[in-house]
Every structure is written in C-alpha cells, then in structure tokens.
Amino acid sequence: MAPSVMEAMKPYWLTHFMLPGQGHPHAQAVGEALENAREGVALLAGCEPFEIVFTGGGTEANNLAILGLLASQPAGHVLVTALEHDSVLGAASSLVPKGWEVETIGCDSDGVVDPEVLAAKIRANTKMVCVQLANPVIGTIQPVRDIADLCHNRGVPVHCDATQAFGKMPVDVMTLRADTVSISGHKFYGPKGSGALYVRRGLHLSPIGFGEPREMGLRPGAENVPACIGLGAAASLAARCAGDVEVGIGDLRDYFSNGLISTLGDKVSIVCEDSIRLPNTMAVEMPGDAKRIQRAARQLAIATAQSDSPPDEITRALRAVGKSSAQIGRTIRLSLGWTSSRDQVDRAIELLADAADGIVAA
Known part of the structure; x- marks a missing residue:
C-alpha cells in the first residue's frame, strides 16, 4: 500500500471504530468519511458517487454485477470473452444449472x-x-466502448472488469459506456480486500447476499470501513497521477522489453508486442522452461502458468492468442509499478539473461 493510504486508514481501526448509519455524532463522522471515500472512487472512475457500491474486492464486484443482474431473470444467453477473470467465468457458469x-x-x-x-x-x-x-x-486493451455501443443497440447490458486498468491508465466509465464496471483497490496501492462496482444510474441489481442491507441495499452486513477509506485514498492518489503513470511506466516497460531483446536476441519474444497494452505488463516467451527461470532468478517476482487442466489465468490468456503448450511453458509474466526504476530494470534484465543462459547451457 501507499504510505498515505495506510495513514488514512489508521484512525478507522482504532479511534473511529464505529459503523455509519447510527444517530450519534461518532457514527455520523464515520459515515461522512465513508462518503468522502466514495467520492474519491467516483472521481477516479468518472461517475457520480451514488453510482459506486463498495465491495470486498474485484471478485465480489464481478459476482455482484453478473448475478445481481441475471440471477432473478428468466434463463437466457450470456456472452463472455475467453480472456475473462475466474470470477467472471465462474459467476456466469454458476447460472448454467439453472438453464x-x-x-x-x-x-x-x-x-x-x-x-x-x-x-x-x-x-x-x-x-x-x-x-x-x-x-x-x-x-492487451479491449475496445470496450465499441462493444458496448453495439450491444446497447441490441438492448444488451455490458459488464466490464476493469480491475487491471485503474491506476495504470486513465479510465472513465462514461467513455467506456459499460453498464457495470469493477474496481479493485490493491491494483493501485490500496488495501487488499477493497473494491467497488460502478452501477450505471437507473440499472437495477438484486443483492446476492442477505443480512442487514448496506450499500444501497446491495451488500449485507457491516462495512469494512478501514478498507473503504483506504480505497478512497488510493483512488484519489491514482486520479491525480494516472496520466503520468501511464507514460512513465510505459516508457520503462519498453526500455525493459528492448533491453531483453537486445541482450537475448531472438531467443525471446514479447507476447502481443504490437497490440495496445497496459503500460506496466509484459508476457515474455523465454528460451527455456519458465519455472526453471523463475527459480534461477528468484530475486524477481516472476509469474508463470501453474496448471493446464483446468487452465489457470496465464494458461487461458496464452491459449486464447494461439500459444502452444510448449510456448506457454516458456512464458513468464512481469509487471512494473509506480516506483520501479531503470536500475531495477537493468538488474532484472541481467538476472533473466543469466537464468536463460544457464538453462540453455545445461
């Protein structure tokens, strides 16, 4: 988490340990802080505060969007892309037994x-x-606005999981035109377990859990107030610097990929290199087994495919763009953050080159 986010959260674990919605001043103060946090998230998303529902993360937001809209309707047809997160695929698939x-x-x-x-x-x-x-x-970035326009012309609502984009590039839900949009706090230096769902005004969702109704009746039980406050603080921070982050990290990512190619030549390739992509994320096909490279370059937090059946998120994405099992087994995922530096990238290139050379030599 960003230090300023932690500082914003601290009082709501200790001094202001009240729930909003009660009549006494202490609870009212917490309620005001919660609404200020909602305004921070709305500012980041480009919407009105009343269109933001706090959740326990992006996974819950995706579930609420899909099941909250569909679970009470007569059975029909749902379209999902092959690139979706487990929470989207799982929520949609849970409807199959119901027809x-x-x-x-x-x-x-x-x-x-x-x-x-x-x-x-x-x-x-x-x-x-x-x-x-x-x-x-x-x-890769999807043409959500074009898809939403085509869908709306047919009277079909659109849910957009934008959890990976907030904090890395400017995101405006009015421009996206999706009806619901998911946000996850820990993707932009907020606390884990914090998130929100944008719900377009006039769209009716049903709750998917039950208890004391909170968050416009869509979420039961006591709010995790510190997490909501932290999400609001992180959103305000991200809103102030989203454009600079996109350019700065994008330049550093290109420096990273160019350095890898310069060092290892045609032994490496960047997956979907020519596509419009997030400024911080790279999937790199290496010259040897990805897990061995992961172990050899253990100073780096490298992600690799973990399972083929059922396929994990990395495997699914690489399969979707036509990669073979052998290619998937050689691919690593790397990402950069707001504080990443050229010195760190230079060291990462050195570690990856040494790991790759060691595997090839063996």
Whole structure:
C-alpha cells in the first residue's frame, strides 16, 4: 500500500471504530468519511458517487454485477470473452444449472476481441455481455466502448472488469459506456480486500447476499470501513497521477522489453508486442522452461502458468492468442509499478539473461 493510504486508514481501526448509519455524532463522522471515500472512487472512475457500491474486492464486484443482474431473470444467453477473470467465468457458469447458456468469444492472435464478431453472436435472448478492459497476463486493451455501443443497440447490458486498468491508465466509465464496471483497490496501492462496482444510474441489481442491507441495499452486513477509506485514498492518489503513470511506466516497460531483446536476441519474444497494452505488463516467451527461470532468478517476482487442466489465468490468456503448450511453458509474466526504476530494470534484465543462459547451457 501507499504510505498515505495506510495513514488514512489508521484512525478507522482504532479511534473511529464505529459503523455509519447510527444517530450519534461518532457514527455520523464515520459515515461522512465513508462518503468522502466514495467520492474519491467516483472521481477516479468518472461517475457520480451514488453510482459506486463498495465491495470486498474485484471478485465480489464481478459476482455482484453478473448475478445481481441475471440471477432473478428468466434463463437466457450470456456472452463472455475467453480472456475473462475466474470470477467472471465462474459467476456466469454458476447460472448454467439453472438453464442459462454461457458462450465464450475468442480473441485474435493480437489478444483483441473483434466487436463485430462479438456482435454477430448476440441473440434475441442474450441478457449480458462480459468483456474485460485490460488483461493481467498479456496486457492487451479491449475496445470496450465499441462493444458496448453495439450491444446497447441490441438492448444488451455490458459488464466490464476493469480491475487491471485503474491506476495504470486513465479510465472513465462514461467513455467506456459499460453498464457495470469493477474496481479493485490493491491494483493501485490500496488495501487488499477493497473494491467497488460502478452501477450505471437507473440499472437495477438484486443483492446476492442477505443480512442487514448496506450499500444501497446491495451488500449485507457491516462495512469494512478501514478498507473503504483506504480505497478512497488510493483512488484519489491514482486520479491525480494516472496520466503520468501511464507514460512513465510505459516508457520503462519498453526500455525493459528492448533491453531483453537486445541482450537475448531472438531467443525471446514479447507476447502481443504490437497490440495496445497496459503500460506496466509484459508476457515474455523465454528460451527455456519458465519455472526453471523463475527459480534461477528468484530475486524477481516472476509469474508463470501453474496448471493446464483446468487452465489457470496465464494458461487461458496464452491459449486464447494461439500459444502452444510448449510456448506457454516458456512464458513468464512481469509487471512494473509506480516506483520501479531503470536500475531495477537493468538488474532484472541481467538476472533473466543469466537464468536463460544457464538453462540453455545445461
């Protein structure tokens, strides 16, 4: 977490340990702070505060968007892209035993979903389309606005999982035009277990959990007040510097990828290198086994595919762009943060080159 986020949260664990909604001044003060945090998230997302529902993270936000809209409707057809997060795929799949049909739309080899291909799959009984904004593995950005326009012309609502994009690039939900948009706090230096769902004004969702109604009746039980405060503080921080972050980290990512290619030559390749991508994320196909490189370069927090059946998030994304099992086994995922430096990137290139050379030599 960002230090300023931690400082903002501290009083709500200790001094201000009250729940909002009660009549006495102490609770009212907490309620005011919670609404200020909501305003911070709304500022980041480009919407009105009353369109923001606090959740326990991006996973809950995705579940609330999908099941909150669909669970009380007659069974129909749902379209999801092959690049979606487990929480989107799982929530949609949970409807299948109730008679729903869930259809998956692929992407091209550049990691992008074609809006016209998706639109051609819309049926008379299609009740929702789910399309993420940015992929956490290959980094590709989807044309959400174009997809949303095509869907809305057919009367179909759109859910967008934008958890990977906030804090790394400017995101405006009015520009996206999706009906619901998920946000996750720990993706931009907020606390883990904090998140929010943008719900377009006028759209009706049903709660998916039950108890004392909070968050406009969509979430039961006591709010995790410190997490909400932390999310608001992180959102305000991200809103102030999103444009600078996008350019600065994007330049550093290109420096990183160019350095790897310069050092290892055609032994490495950047997955979906020519696509519009997140400024901080790279999937790199290396010359040897990814897990061995992960162990050899243990100073780096490298992600690799963990399972093939059922496929994990990395495997699914790489399969979606046409990578073979052998290529997936050689691919690592790397990401940069706001505080990453050229010196760190130079050291990372050195560690990866040494690991790759050691594997090739063996």
